[in-house]
Amino acid sequence: ANAFSTKSPSSSLPSTIGAPVNNSNHNNHNLLSSEDINKIALGGVAVIANFVPSDLINRMRKDAISLQKNGHFRADGLSNKALGSRNDIQKQGFTSNGDRQTFRGTSTSTSDAGGGGGGTNNNGIISWYNTEIGDYKTRKEFDQLMCQLRTQLSIDLNRPTLISDEQQQQQQQQQQKGSSRHEITYNWYEPTAKLGQHLDEHHEETKGPQGWKYPTRRSITWLVYLNDAWTDEEGGALRCLPRKNQNINNNANANANNNSNNNNNNNNRNYGPVGSHEGNIQIGWMDGYNPVYLDAFRDSGQTAFNTEELYIIPFGGTIVLFDSVTLPHSVLEVTGKRQRIAATGWFHEDSQFTF
Numbered sequence: 173a174n175a176f177s178t179k180s181p182s183s184s185l186p187s188t189i190g191a192p193v194n195n196s197n198h199n200n201h202n203l204l205s206s207e208d209i210n211k212i213a214l215g216g217v218a219v220i221a222n223f224v225p226s227d228l229i230n231r232m233r234k235d236a237i238s239l240q241k242n243g244h245f246r247a248d249g250l251s252n253k254a255l256g257s258r259n260d261i262q263k264q265g266f267t268s269n270g271d272r273q274t275f276r277g278t279s280t281s282t283s284d285a286g287g288g289g290g291g292t293n294n295n296g297i298i299s300w301y302n303t304e305i306g307d308y309k310t311r312k313e314f315d316q317l318m319c320q321l322r323t324q325l326s327i328d329l330n331r332p333t334l335i336s337d338e339q340q341q342q343q344q345q346q347q348q349k350g351s352s353r354h355e356i357t358y359n360w361y362e363p364t365a366k367l368g369q370h371l372d373e374h375h376e377e378t379k380g381p382q383g384w385k386y387p388t389r390r391s392i393t394w395l396v397y398l399n400d401a402w403t404d405e406e407g408g409a410l411r412c413l414p415r416k417n418q419n420i421n422n423n424a425n426a427n428a429n430n431n432s433n434n435n436n437n438n439n440n441r442n443y444g445p446v447g448s449h450e451g452n453i454q455i456g457w458m459d460g461y462n463p464v465y466l467d468a469f470r471d472s473g474q475t476a477f478n479t480e481e482l483y484i485i486p487f488g489g490t491i492v493l494f495d496s497v498t499l500p501h502s503v504l505e506v507t508g509k510r511q512r513i514a515a516t517g518w519f520h521e522d523s524q525f526t527f
């Protein structure tokens with residue numbers, strides 16, 4: 173299958189606020205089916221095999237390997253706040269063998285899950301767009317595919333600020349510097365490396381004063397695996413805990429009506445889209461009338477009880493997409509002999525200062 177082929181929207185959705193919309197005017201950038209869009213909108217995980225052509229995957233893998241050889245990756249893990257700044261690799265105790273290593277596309281991050289090495293060169297050029305290292309042409313080609321994807325997500329998920337500064341971004345890209353609104357990285361796991369369970373972004377409300385500090389925050393996470401095939405036995409699966417029973421047939425009214433049935437019918441407990449939209453400051457999702465933030469360890473956070481478990485094998489060419497706030501996930505230990513290589517990134521949208 174050609175990753176660039178147009179897929180037509182199939183199902184129609186209830187038009188609740190913030191629900192994904194079927195817009196017939198976006199055929200030029202229709203990389204995802206409406207089924208995939210619905211999964212992302214409703215707290216699930218979209219997984220598409222062979223999304224990126226194998227020729228491009230092979231060139232990206234070679235690029236990552238050459239950047240690794242030339243010392244452009246940095247050990248990078250999940251920071252422990254008790255140990256101080258996450259940028260202090262030594263304090264945090266990250267190692268190249270035990271932790272993820274990152275070749276970063278930006279130096280800015282609003283989240284614990286990000287941060288890490290690389291960033292910009294002396295001219296302020298983001299590493300991904302640095303023409304002087306590795307295979308810039310290939311990284312640029314991939315970047316263009318991801319920009320197309322972001323445009324579709326912005327329209328179909330009804331998250332306008334995913335692309336609202338498009339013009340500014342284009343200017344920045346012309347200067348080959350990249351944009352802080354799109355983090356784009358290579359990630360590298362040596363055998364025995366793993367990554368603990370985390371969320372890529374947190375609800376503004378659970379971050380306290382920090383929550384309103386940055387103009388943008390992560391909105392959509394994307395992962396593209398670069399491994400030449402991969403087997404279960406090699407470990408390194410992506411473990412996800414998506415919301416259970418994402419049910420697109422339930423609209424806001426069904427939500428209210430069925431609320432009293434919660435005890436009898438747990439399967440139909442959660443309704444409505446996840447993420448940021450009008451009047452909803454980026455909750456994980458609504459459980460009846462209660463917002464579920466997922467950051468249970470934070471004062472204002474809550475736990476989601478109604479999740480299922482999903483394991484994704486990091487097979488070359490596969491793309492994985494999910495809402496950055498909603499999905500707890502981890503990378504299981506790489507048990508085989510090969511390195512696990514991926515391109516990963518985050519599309520940003522505006523932080524919500526008022527509601």
Ligand SMILES: O=C(O)CCC(=O)C(=O)O
Nearest residue numbers: 285359395410503514516
């Ligand atoms: O590589 C993966 O499958 C996931 C990586 C991840 O969760 C992250 O970098 O935040």
Ligand SMILES: [Fe+2]
Nearest residue numbers: 285371372501
């Ligand atoms: Fe993550």
